[in-house]
Amino acid sequence: MIQLYNKETGALIGQISEAQLAFLTSNLEEEDVDDVDYYLNEAMIDLLVEDGADAALISLLRQAIDETGEVEFYWQRA
Numbered sequence: 001m002i003q004l005y006n007k008e009t010g011a012l013i014g015q016i017s018e019a020q021l022a023f024l025t026s027n028l029e030e031e032d033v034d035d036v037d038y039y040l041n042e043a044m045i046d047l048l049v050e051d052g053a054d055a056a057l058i059s060l061l062r063q064a065i066d067e068t069g070e071v072e073f074y075w076q077r078a
Contacts, residue, residue, distance in 0.1 A: 001016070002018065003075065003076055004060070004064070013063070013071075014060045016060065020057045024075075037074035037075075040071050041065070041069055042070075045065070
């Protein structure tokens, strides 16, 4: 499994599958091939929905959004 963490706080956001990670990495901007951190806001999550993200992934990402409507997160394999 893949674990997602809040980049600012280090708190665990939750776990996702390899398939969900593949979806995120193909749909979010990476600065380089070794990039494991991402920025998300509500509008970007809506775009992920339109691109076919599964409901469990979207639910997890929506829960990660902070009071400003955004989150920076990183992933690592458990």
